[in-house]
Amino acid sequence: MGRYVLRRLLQLVPVFVGTTFLIYLLVWALPGDPFAGKCGERACPDAYVARMREEFHLDENVVGQYLRYVGNLLQGDFGQTFSGTSVGQLIAAAYPVTLRLAIVALLIEAVIGVVAGVLTGLRSGGFLDNVVLVSTLFLISIPVFVTGYVLQTVLGLRLGIIAPTVSADASFGELIVPGFVLASLSMAYVTRLTRTSIAENRRSDYVRTAVAKGLEPRRVVGVHLLRNSLIPVVTFLGVDLGSLMSGAIVTEGIFNIRGIGGLIFRSIALREGATVTGVVVLLVIIYLLMNLLVDVVYAVLDPRIRYV
Amino acid sequence: MRARRAAAWTAGLLSIALVTTACGGGGGEPGGGAATPSGATITVNGTEPENPLVPGNTNETGGGKVIDALFSSLVEYDPVTAQPANMVAESIDTTDSRVYTIRLKDGWTFHDGSPVTAQSFVRSWNYTAYSPNGQQNASFFSKIQGYDQVHTEDPDGTAGPQTAPQPAAQEMSGLRVVDDRTFEVTLSAPFVVFPTILGYRAFAPLPELFFTDRAAFEAVPIGNGPFRFVSRQPGVNVVVERYEQWPGAPKPSVAGVEFRFYESAEAAYADVVANNLDFIEVIPPSGLAGNLYQTDLADRSVSRTFLGVQRLGFPLYDARYQNPQLRQAISMAIDREQINQRIFGGTRPPADGLVAPDVPGRIPNQCGELCTYQPDRARQMFQASGFQGPIELTSNADSGNAEWIQATCVSISNALGVQCTFVPVPTFGEHRSAINARQLSRLYRTSWVADYPSIENFLNPLYRTGGSTNDGEYSSPAVDELLARADAAPSVEEGNALYQEAERMIIQDMPAIPVYFQSFQAGWSERLQNVTVTPFRELDLESVTVSDN
Numbered sequence: 001m002g003r004y005v006l007r008r009l010l011q012l013v014p015v016f017v018g019t020t021f022l023i024y025l026l027v028w029a030l031p032g033d034p035f036a037g038k039c040g041e042r043a044c045p046d047a048y049v050a051r052m053r054e055e056f057h058l059d060e061n062v063v064g065q066y067l068r069y070v071g072n073l074l075q076g077d078f079g080q081t082f083s084g085t086s087v088g089q090l091i092a093a094a095y096p097v098t099l100r101l102a103i104v105a106l107l108i109e110a111v112i113g114v115v116a117g118v119l120t121g122l123r124s125g126g127f128l129d130n131v132v133l134v135s136t137l138f139l140i141s142i143p144v145f146v147t148g149y150v151l152q153t154v155l156g157l158r159l160g161i162i163a164p165t166v167s168a169d170a171s172f173g174e175l176i177v178p179g180f181v182l183a184s185l186s187m188a189y190v191t192r193l194t195r196t197s198i199a200e201n202r203r204s205d206y207v208r209t210a211v212a213k214g215l216e217p218r219r220v221v222g223v224h225l226l227r228n229s230l231i232p233v234v235t236f237l238g239v240d241l242g243s244l245m246s247g248a249i250v251t252e253g254i255f256n257i258r259g260i261g262g263l264i265f266r267s268i269a270l271r272e273g274a275t276v277t278g279v280v281v282l283l284v285i286i287y288l289l290m291n292l293l294v295d296v297v298y299a300v301l302d303p304r305i306r307y308v
Numbered sequence: 309m310r311a312r313r314a315a316a317w318t319a320g321l322l323s324i325a326l327v328t329t330a331c332g333g334g335g336g337e338p339g340g341g342a343a344t345p346s347g348a349t350i351t352v353n354g355t356e357p358e359n360p361l362v363p364g365n366t367n368e369t370g371g372g373k374v375i376d377a378l379f380s381s382l383v384e385y386d387p388v389t390a391q392p393a394n395m396v397a398e399s400i401d402t403t404d405s406r407v408y409t410i411r412l413k414d415g416w417t418f419h420d421g422s423p424v425t426a427q428s429f430v431r432s433w434n435y436t437a438y439s440p441n442g443q444q445n446a447s448f449f450s451k452i453q454g455y456d457q458v459h460t461e462d463p464d465g466t467a468g469p470q471t472a473p474q475p476a477a478q479e480m481s482g483l484r485v486v487d488d489r490t491f492e493v494t495l496s497a498p499f500v501v502f503p504t505i506l507g508y509r510a511f512a513p514l515p516e517l518f519f520t521d522r523a524a525f526e527a528v529p530i531g532n533g534p535f536r537f538v539s540r541q542p543g544v545n546v547v548v549e550r551y552e553q554w555p556g557a558p559k560p561s562v563a564g565v566e567f568r569f570y571e572s573a574e575a576a577y578a579d580v581v582a583n584n585l586d587f588i589e590v591i592p593p594s595g596l597a598g599n600l601y602q603t604d605l606a607d608r609s610v611s612r613t614f615l616g617v618q619r620l621g622f623p624l625y626d627a628r629y630q631n632p633q634l635r636q637a638i639s640m641a642i643d644r645e646q647i648n649q650r651i652f653g654g655t656r657p658p659a660d661g662l663v664a665p666d667v668p669g670r671i672p673n674q675c676g677e678l679c680t681y682q683p684d685r686a687r688q689m690f691q692a693s694g695f696q697g698p699i700e701l702t703s704n705a706d707s708g709n710a711e712w713i714q715a716t717c718v719s720i721s722n723a724l725g726v727q728c729t730f731v732p733v734p735t736f737g738e739h740r741s742a743i744n745a746r747q748l749s750r751l752y753r754t755s756w757v758a759d760y761p762s763i764e765n766f767l768n769p770l771y772r773t774g775g776s777t778n779d780g781e782y783s784s785p786a787v788d789e790l791l792a793r794a795d796a797a798p799s800v801e802e803g804n805a806l807y808q809e810a811e812r813m814i815i816q817d818m819p820a821i822p823v824y825f826q827s828f829q830a831g832w833s834e835r836l837q838n839v840t841v842t843p844f845r846e847l848d849l850e851s852v853t854v855s856d857n
Binding site: 033034036038039040041042043044045046047049050051082083085089090092093098149152156157160161163165168252253254255256257262269270271 | 465
């Protein structure tokens, strides 16, 4: 197990190099000049463009720029934006916010999703099952921005229960509604995954054996049935944390959460390679570590799974 | 088996720990935001400044509104009429519209206590104009004698291998300090509007600190304006507070301002409705639809035009658009009033000239027939011009322009009986890249918002040969000569008459079609009173008052 984890961690290195280089290439290949739209309807003065190009080494070829960037990164320097703000500072401000939002969303989708999934999976075909099926269908078919605006308008503006936007502090309490919006789609998937998995395993031999042994139903469901059924759900949740961190652009925009989504969106628009790369590097690391975590949790859920 | 399970749990916890430390950055809250000081402060919608807060290097609105609060120029513009009036300047005198003697008022200081002197202005102007400093607003000094000695152009453009030569001088010969409170500006040619442009932020003075320690200045900008810098949290806000020793009038009544950056106009709008934000100058489409904002913000919103005009430009370097008859025909094929009513709910008046409403020097209806919808005449002229192929309009798709351009296209199609298509490009950057590189073969959207309130600002930069935003490469010797005569007029009134004549002359050539005049809708919270929104689309921070609850 220890060797397995170590090997997975070592795999971070080539993935890190590959992704950062690809991102650098992609930002570099975006059409248009980064300074074309910066001066409004006027073309930016030559002198300004020349100074910025020199300052940010935009005249060098992309490999040279990349090597310089990685060199700085290894010393802990994420570089600067065109406005002279340190990228490290921007990321340090945005990451905790997005992470909190993602955790809130993950908790909501895991708790509600698994509970609803178990309840419907045990009584498939019943009234509750149909209600949940219809409501998850409803959630899946509504885009996030609709859910977001509706909740913001109804709860924030019409009823005044919440503030319509999240303050710069972004405490957990403020993030519940945005977290629900962000989680809504995945919550539906988690419910359906759990339900299917439970319904399938309910008829399997080992459950029948457990019941025949005379175990109480709570233990049959909670330990025997749930542990096997949760494997696909855990995979989904793990990958989902990664996408929650990177895919919150719409939710963050609606509720004005100063997180990674908006930062990455603005940086791509302004073609700030250093910011985009910095954020993406961290996203990649999170994806990899989450995958590792998921794989490790498999062993806990199903002891037959071994790592060599 | 038990040992393995324990190992699994440990590994699981380890990877959780790695995830959180990898991205948490310690979880320490940055900055601390705006701890509300005593007295009532207000919050104003803003966007992240694109550059460090240096007046000579800022010409976008996000940084611009902060700089306008931090700095006072020689001249300020009336918040209602946009007429220029002296601010830091006591007098600006000239006899020939070429040599200006500027005398400063006494008692002005920077926020660090150092005095604002003639030297502060001259040094800051020389710094901004000097091309190796790479300031965005350098071209505002091009009228001053000796500018060509301090500002050199890149001979083959910024993309080419050559670099701009080192300028011959560091200072413009046209600037001369007479004494601490007086300096003299000599222009390379007479320019009657010069006192008006002095209100633009590029002409703001910079303190000694800027020249000795630029990094310290950028961290804590020091101006001479009604507000002084308190803190800045990247991506979140800039906070300023009232500067008690500011000698200008009227003195602001609010204790401070937080320029808060929003991810979207919708979020800012929702906050204004809920009284979490005090002012927004861009009500988003969701609030404009069906005039929802008038119910949401009853008695706390305003809709008015500002100093901007929306145009469709012709790439005159493309041989197909050489015929002025063709350009006039397309202009007359646009039903401006219908676009105004159908698309903008009547808020964007049809353009009747090249100059926006409220601009000093403007007279109405300069365009006359040529901006009036006349489908029959337009079709005749169009057919006579012999233009081949479909008419195509292009614009960036990342702003709310697609609707009116499509409507314009439909109007042109119907009137001329020829196919018109809208060809969007994804971003403003790409749109401007193509325009700057002179690579267009279609009509393109190009708007203009005044830098300073004068009819001159709507003509010289846009239509004079070699003008800074003459994107279509329009060139007419007669217009150039008339504009030069207007620049050299002995008084602003006489100058304006000549500018108006030039405007009429340009319209006959129709190098760009004026379509509508820009307008904006602003809203504010229940806390604000005495709200004046300037023609520059900004809240007048000096006159606004706030109830303390």
